[in-house]
Amino acid sequence: MSKEIQNNSFYKVVRAEDSEGNDLKLRLHDEQWNGKDFITKIILEDKKGNYYSVKPDYNGLRFAKGEINYKEYYKTMRKENFKGYGYFFVSIVFITLMFSLIRFLT
Structure with missing residues (x-):
């Protein structure tokens, strides 16, 4: 999904972060990036510098394409x-009730 956001974005992709908080900016644009890192966040920049x-x-892709604004996202x-x-x-709650019922009936 991160590649789709990068390719179809209305905004400029500034960087991406993996699950450990590491910056993947350099590897995002690398042809040999295999995409195995679990990307948790993508930072986008608009023309005004925001x-x-x-x-x-899916919702991140919709925002990146400009279909929805950030407030809606x-x-x-x-x-x-x-x-x-x-x-x-x-x-x-359901599991707890089921265990209680089983314990009560036995």
């Missing part, structure tokens, strides 16, 4: 994170 941090996912990311946390907590 920097934007996006994740290499951020709002979408927050909504998806909230959904993920909600599913996680509901599944924990």
